[in-house]
Amino acid sequence: MKQENITAENKAFRPLNLARKISPAESAIQVLLFLAGILSIFVTVAIVYELGKEAMLFFTNPDVTLGKFLGTTKWQPGIGQYGIWALVSATLVTSFVAIFISLPLGLAAAIYLSEYASFKSRSILKPILEVLAGIPTVVYGYFALLFVTPILKAIFGDQLQVYNMLSAGIVMGIMILPLISSMSEDALSAVPRSLREAAYAMGATKVETSLQVVVPAALSGIGAALIVGISRAVGETMIVAVASGSGPNFSFNPLDAAETMTGHIARISGGDLSYNSIDYTSLFAIAMMLFLLTLVLNLISQWVVSRFRERYE
Amino acid sequence: MNKNMNTNNHYPQGQDFRHVLNARYRVATVWQTLFLSALLIAIISLMALIYNVVDGAFGYIAYEYKNDPSEFTSTPLAELTQEELAAILKENLSSGAYKKLNNEQPVAERSQADLFTLFMERLVQLDTKGTWSMTDSLMNGEEIRAEVAKKYPKAQLEFRSWLTPQFLVTPMSSKAEFAGVRTAVLGSLWLVGIAILFALPIGTGAAIYLQEYAPKNWFTSIIQTNINNLAGVPSIVYGMLGLAIFVRVLEPLTSGALFGVTDSNGRTILSAGLTMGVLVLPLIIINAQEAIKAVPDSLRQAAYGVGATRWQTVWYHVLPNSLPGILTGSILALSRALGETAPLIVVGASTFISLDPSGPFSKFTALPIQIYQWTTRAQSEFHAIAAGAIIVLLVLLLSLNATAVLLRNRFQRRW
Numbered sequence: 131m132k133q134e135n136i137t138a139e140n141k142a143f144r145p146l147n148l149a150r151k152i153s154p155a156e157s158a159i160q161v162l163l164f165l166a167g168i169l170s171i172f173v174t175v176a177i178v179y180e181l182g183k184e185a186m187l188f189f190t191n192p193d194v195t196l197g198k199f200l201g202t203t204k205w206q207p208g209i210g211q212y213g214i215w216a217l218v219s220a221t222l223v224t225s226f227v228a229i230f231i232s233l234p235l236g237l238a239a240a241i242y243l244s245e246y247a248s249f250k251s252r253s254i255l256k257p258i259l260e261v262l263a264g265i266p267t268v269v270y271g272y273f274a275l276l277f278v279t280p281i282l283k284a285i286f287g288d289q290l291q292v293y294n295m296l297s298a299g300i301v302m303g304i305m306i307l308p309l310i311s312s313m314s315e316d317a318l319s320a321v322p323r324s325l326r327e328a329a330y331a332m333g334a335t336k337v338e339t340s341l342q343v344v345v346p347a348a349l350s351g352i353g354a355a356l357i358v359g360i361s362r363a364v365g366e367t368m369i370v371a372v373a374s375g376s377g378p379n380f381s382f383n384p385l386d387a388a389e390t391m392t393g394h395i396a397r398i399s400g401g402d403l404s405y406n407s408i409d410y411t412s413l414f415a416i417a418m419m420l421f422l423l424t425l426v427l428n429l430i431s432q433w434v435v436s437r438f439r440e441r442y443e
Numbered sequence: 444m445n446k447n448m449n450t451n452n453h454y455p456q457g458q459d460f461r462h463v464l465n466a467r468y469r470v471a472t473v474w475q476t477l478f479l480s481a482l483l484i485a486i487i488s489l490m491a492l493i494y495n496v497v498d499g500a501f502g503y504i505a506y507e508y509k510n511d512p513s514e515f516t517s518t519p520l521a522e523l524t525q526e527e528l529a530a531i532l533k534e535n536l537s538s539g540a541y542k543k544l545n546n547e548q549p550v551a552e553r554s555q556a557d558l559f560t561l562f563m564e565r566l567v568q569l570d571t572k573g574t575w576s577m578t579d580s581l582m583n584g585e586e587i588r589a590e591v592a593k594k595y596p597k598a599q600l601e602f603r604s605w606l607t608p609q610f611l612v613t614p615m616s617s618k619a620e621f622a623g624v625r626t627a628v629l630g631s632l633w634l635v636g637i638a639i640l641f642a643l644p645i646g647t648g649a650a651i652y653l654q655e656y657a658p659k660n661w662f663t664s665i666i667q668t669n670i671n672n673l674a675g676v677p678s679i680v681y682g683m684l685g686l687a688i689f690v691r692v693l694e695p696l697t698s699g700a701l702f703g704v705t706d707s708n709g710r711t712i713l714s715a716g717l718t719m720g721v722l723v724l725p726l727i728i729i730n731a732q733e734a735i736k737a738v739p740d741s742l743r744q745a746a747y748g749v750g751a752t753r754w755q756t757v758w759y760h761v762l763p764n765s766l767p768g769i770l771t772g773s774i775l776a777l778s779r780a781l782g783e784t785a786p787l788i789v790v791g792a793s794t795f796i797s798l799d800p801s802g803p804f805s806k807f808t809a810l811p812i813q814i815y816q817w818t819t820r821a822q823s824e825f826h827a828i829a830a831g832a833i834i835v836l837l838v839l840l841l842s843l844n845a846t847a848v849l850l851r852n853r854f855q856r857r858w
Contacts, residue, residue, distance in 0.1 A: 159754050163656055166648030170670045170728065173721055177680065180687035238481035246475060255482055262489050264840060266782025268811045269492070269833050272818045276826060277495040304488045311485075337471040358675065365677025367785035368811075372818055392679050392785070399682070399789045405691065417683040421676060428675040432668070 181421060184414030191408060203380035205394075207412040216378035217416065220295060220388035224370055225363035227299025227384055228306055232359060235303070236310030237345075237352065243311070244318035245340045263308035271372030274301035279373065289385050293375035296384035302369050310359045317351020318344055350438035357431035361424045367392040391416045496837070499830030500605045503575040503584075505591045505598045506620070509568035528558035535566050547798065560613065564621045571620060572598050574823045606831040614797045615808070619817070619824035624832050626796050627813040630712065631781060631839075633800050634809055637716025638723055638780045643773050646727030650769075653728070654735040655757050674725040682789030685718030690790060699804030710791030713803040718786050723776040730772020734765040767854030774847040778840050784811035810836050 188194060194212050202213030239259070243252055279297040283290050290296070321344050329339040345352070375387025376397050389397070395413050403410050455463055515531050516523065523531075529550050533541060544550055544561070553561075563569065572595045575587055580602060591600050613623025649670075657663040689697050690709035697714040738761050746756040792812040800807055810832060817829035 153752075156752055156754050160656060163648050163652035166645045167652035167657065167666055169645055170649065170673055170725065171666060173673060173684075173724070174669055176688060177676070177684050180684060181680070184687065235481040235484055238478045239485060242475075242478035242482055246478060255486075258486055258489060259482075262485060264778065264782075264844060265492065266784065266811055266836065266840070268782070268784040268814050268818070269496070269837070272814065272826075272829060272833060273492045273495055275818060276499065277491060304485070307485055335467055335471045337474040338467070341474070361675055361677075365679065367677070367679045368815065371785070371788075372815065392677065395679055395683070396785055396788050399686065399791075400794075414683060414687070417680050421680045424675060424677055424680075425672060428672050432671065 177421060181414050181418040184411045185418040187406075188408070188411035188415040191411070193408070205378040207408045212412075213380070214416075214419075216380045217389060217391045217394050219380050219382055220370075220374065220378075221364055221390040221392070223295045223382055223384055223388070224299040224302060224374060224390055225360060227296060228302035228363040228366075229356070229359060231300055231303025232306040232310050233356060236307045236355070236359070237314050239307070239311040240314035240318055241340050241345070244315045245336065245344065259308040259311060262304070263312075265305075267305065267366060267368040268372070270301050270305050271369045274298055274369055274373035286385060291375070291385065291387045293373060293387040294385050295370075295374050295388055298370045298372075298374035299384060301373065302363055302366055305366070305369065306359045306362050309362060310355045313355035313358060314348070314352045317348035317355070320351065321347045350434050353438075354431040354435045357427050357434065361427035361431075364427075365392060365420060365424050367396050371396045391420055496830050496833045498577045499827055500834055501577040501580075502603065502827070503580040503587055503600055504603045504620075504824065504827075505572040505574075505595060505600045506569045507572060507595060507598045509570050510566060512567050515562075515566055523555075523559065523562075525553075525555040525558060528555065528562050529553075531566070532558065532561060540565070556609065560621050564616065564618055569618065569620050571822070571824045574827050605827045606834050610828070610831055611835065614799070615795060615813070616797065617795070619822065619828050622828055624810060624813060624835055626799055627808050627810045627832070628835065628839075630796075630800050630807040631809040631811075633712045633803070633807065634716045634719055634787075635777055635780050637713060637803065638719035639773065639777055641717055641720030642724045642727050642776070646724050646773075647731050647769055649724075649728045650731030650735055651757055651762075654732055655753070655761065670725050670728050674729060677785075678722060678783055679785040679789060681718055681722040682786030684721065685714060685786060685790045689714035689717050697804075699802075702804070710793070710806065711804050712800055712807040715787055715790045715792065715807055715809075716803070718790050719780045719783065722783065722786060723780050726776040726779060727769075727773055730775065731765070731769045734768025734772065735761060737768060738764045767850055771847045771851045774843055774850070778843045778847075781840060781843070782811055782836065784809075784815055787812055788815070810839075 189196075189199075193210055198212045199214050202211065203215045203219075204211040204213045205216035243255060247255060274297045275293075278301055279290075279292065279294065282294070282297055282300075325343055325347060326339050329343045334343070370390045370393040374393060375389055376393070377387065377389055378394060379386060379388035381388050395416055398409055398413055403413075454460070515535060516527065518527060532544070532550060536544070541550075550558070572591070575583075580587065588600060591598055610623045611628070612625050613621065614626045615624075616622040653663065653667065657666070693714075694709035695701050697709045697711055697717070699711070699713075742760050742764065743756050746760045751759070787809055792808050793806045794808075794816060796806055796808045798805075814829050814832045814836065817825040817832065820826070
């Protein structure tokens with residue numbers, strides 16, 4: 131009896147074989163997790179493949195030539211007009227207006243939050259910016275069409291069309307402001323105290339320190355914020371779909387109505403679209419351009435951050 | 444010699460020094476004011492936006508009855524019962540229209556409020572002559588009344604809140620006065636539900652893989668860069684992806700044909716929900732990674748120290764401790780999905796649906812889609828219900844975010 135007990139105990143205390151293979155269940159879980167991890171790669175591949183496939187159908191259409199695509203300024207695939215500039219111009223104008231608004235405001239807000247604001251006022255001001263960042267873009271569209279446009283109408287009078295790029299651009303700037311300010315603020319806060327203290331020791335005022343020491347030291351982060359802001363502006367859809375007009379129009383006058391690349395995709399795909407029509411494939415060509423553009427911008431921004439980051443260790 | 448040095452020195456002395464210093468202080472004040480005013484502009488914009496929406500959701504409306512209610516019944520409008528209304532509808536609607544109503548939901552089973560709306564909508568038929576914003580209505584009430592009395596002598600003027608309990612439970616209608624957001628809210632909930640069911644397990648799994656399992660090599664860093672990039676891809680591109688993959692390639696699955704559903708194409712709730720899931724996936728992964736990163740290594744080492752396997756360590760120690768962070772991140776991703784409009788348009792949200800979604804294979808509409816459509820209509824009464832719908836959406840988002848903040852404050856641990 132006693133003997134048996136001891137053997138049982140001996141069995142329980144058998145020394146662990148550390149070289150044994152991990153259990154099958156454990157490896158199965160690992161495989162599942164790995165699959166979840168690489169799903170994101172599949173998503174990218176799927177985007178590139180599907181967009182690329184349909185875009186190829188568009189570009190191999192005998193009617194479409196690169197000369198027409200890049201050399202003309204009228205876009206209406208249904209009747210054989212393929213000048214992409216009609217859409218790109220509106221994207222450029224709205225994005226430019228948006229950055230023109232959001233970069234100075236966002237940077238100034240970031241400097242205030244990072245250099246001036248007390249802990250208490252920061253804890254009030256930052257959530258307000260976060261609320262601004264969390265508002266759905268379609269609501270911004272409503273705001274642009276029914277609040278900003280009437281105000282602009284009072285300023286510019288009849289020159290301003292009901293749907294116009296200026297109003298969409300301004301509201302887009304307000305939408306991007308929190309993004310630029312929070313990214314810039316991160317960059318500014320990362321500048322070490324010692325730099326500021328050195329500037330103060332030289333007799334610099336707070337503004338001189340902020341503008342001539344801290345901002346230059348954080349320039350790479352601010353540049354990254356700018357690039358991400360541009361990429362957001364280029365990809366923004368609902369504000370321009372609501373407020374900037376429906377109909378491609380090659381114009382660089384912000385007071386005009388014009389349709390951006392994103393707005394065009396939203397309007398055309400909203401209707402009943404037959405697959406394999408030239409309208410359908412052209413949308414994928416535009417989407418492909420958008421994807422590549424934002425991809426390049428995002429990659430540049432990541433590269434700028436890692437390449438030009440000042441290290442203070 | 445000494446004097447010579449002073450003249451070479453560019454920095455002024457004495458009285459001049461004071462002047463320069465004061466000038467520098469003035470510049471400092473100006474800049475500081477500028478910095479602060481940037482924040483004030485942001486705050487004013489937010490307030491203007493909220494004011495604009497609230498302003499639009501309440502106000503005077505002037506309307507005429509196309510057909511006088513007394514043509515249909517002698518009972519005063521307020522005292523009509525359910526049976527009376529049913530009888531009136533049966534009598535006055537064309538038989539086809541009545542049949543259609545009966546097919547959607549038997550008239551006898553409909554509520555009094557529902558039938559009353561139908562009565563007003565189909566038979567009496569309001570004709571809206573104009574709407575006014577809240578500020579306008581409160582400030583210039585007298586003038587509006589005079590104007591309406593002069594222009595439309597038959598019209599009735601009333602102060603209306605476009606956001607009512609009725610607005611929440613009424614399905615869509617082609618007349619703004621009778622439209623509600625019921626189908627849109629239900630559609631949004633379905634979408635968000637499918638998106639989170641898809642993205643939460645996969646996103647958490649990917650985050651665990653990247654933080655706990657992945658070797659530090661070029662492949663892992665490609666995955667990481669790729670996820671960061673996907674988070675920056677415009678949402679409309681996800682819509683195009685959804686259109687190509689879920690709506691077209693996977694049509695047998697997403698239209699429900701595999702499960703015996705015959706009356707739909709690929710433009711279903713399921714397609715849209717999966718598209719949303721793919722869209723929020725990078726956000727969920729990034730947030731979950733942050734949460735997992737915050738769990739201190741000592742915890743893992745303690746688990747390994749007592750002989751736990753890798754998965755046991757993750758399952759019993761890392762996950763429970765990072766769960767609040769993962770959930771907070773997911774709720775934020777959810778609120779992103781709730782407000783997203785562009786991909787839904789591309790995937791093919793229906794423009795007009797008056798029936799509740801019945802399952803993953805039904806056609807869909809969503810709250811932001813309704814807002815978009817109503818905002819782009821020309822008539823001002825549609826702008827008013829768009830404002831009402833925006834308030835509903837913002838309240839939903841606000842409560843979601845409040846939940847996230849509460850969750851974070853309640854369970855957040857500092858190591």
